[in-house]
Amino acid sequence: NAGVTQTPKFRVLKTGQSMTLLCAQDMNHEYMYWYRQDPGMGLRLIHYSVGEGTTAKGEVPDGYNVSRLKKQNFLLGLESAAPSQTSVYFCASRKKMNQPQHFGDGTRLSIL
Amino acid sequence: GIQVEQSPPDLILQEGANSTLRCNFSDSVNNLQWFHQNPWGQLINLFYIPSGTKQNGRLSATTVATERYSLLYISSSQTTDSGVYFCAVDGPKAAGNKLTFGGGTRVLVKP
Numbered sequence: 160n161a162g163v164t165q166t167p168k169f170r171v172l173k174t175g176q177s178m179t180l181l182c183a184q185d186m187n188h189e190y191m192y193w194y195r196q197d198p199g200m201g202l203r204l205i206h207y208s209v210g211e212g213t214t215a216k217g218e219v220p221d222g223y224n225v226s227r228l229k230k231q232n233f234l235l236g237l238e239s240a241a242p243s244q245t246s247v248y249f250c251a252s253r254k255k256m257n258q259p260q261h262f263g264d265g266t267r268l269s270i271l
Numbered sequence: 272g273i274q275v276e277q278s279p280p281d282l283i284l285q286e287g288a289n290s291t292l293r294c295n296f297s298d299s300v301n302n303l304q305w306f307h308q309n310p311w312g313q314l315i316n317l318f319y320i321p322s323g324t325k326q327n328g329r330l331s332a333t334t335v336a337t338e339r340y341s342l343l344y345i346s347s348s349q350t351t352d353s354g355v356y357f358c359a360v361d362g363p364k365a366a367g368n369k370l371t372f373g374g375g376t377r378v379l380v381k382p
Binding site for chain 1: 275301302306313314316321357359369370372373
């Protein structure tokens with residue numbers, strides 16, 4: 160059971176480039192989340208999804224887009240990367256409300 | 272939104288010592304989780320504990336929901352316990368039941 164898998168683990172981009180981060184879960188979870196973690200801070204929610212085909216904005220959605228075309232996958236896109244988006248990105252999933260969230264190992268992204 | 276405060280912000284322990292970490296939250300919650308972020312950055316689920324007491328080896332946690340706090344106990348600490356401990360909560364009003372994280376307690380266990 161792989162749990163929550165994030166791809167890639169590391170990436171360096173130049174300002175203005177675009178990329179997509181992939182989150183895959185094999186636990187048949189309904190809810191999926193994308194968070195970012197900046198130095199010395201806890202995690203902040205970017206976007207989330209409460210089921211296949213649905214997405215919603217979190218606390219810090221600007222500059223990001225997401226898609227949930229398949230229940231097991233949640234994609235996070237950066238259309239035009241900026242240095243302020245340098246961060247560690249975590250994906251999480253949960254079966255339903257009142258269940259714990261399970262986290263992937265993170266993607267370390269640097270924007271030069 | 273809900274506020275989550277953790278104390279102390281930093282903790283230095285000698286191997287073998289016991290410690291208590293605290294998490295206070297400002298509103299009623301549906302869920303509360305404790306995580307350990309290890310030196311490699313991985314977030315490890317420790318406890319899912321919206322109320323009551325749970326134990327897992329040398330770690331235990333207690334949440335008193337009516338008084339809006341949770342405690343994480345580390346007994347007989349080991350160097351592998353080093354890292355940052357996060358408390359995270361979500362409440363009935365949280366969109367998508369997103370987790371709100373506290374600022375963390377950074378723990379260093381010295382040999």
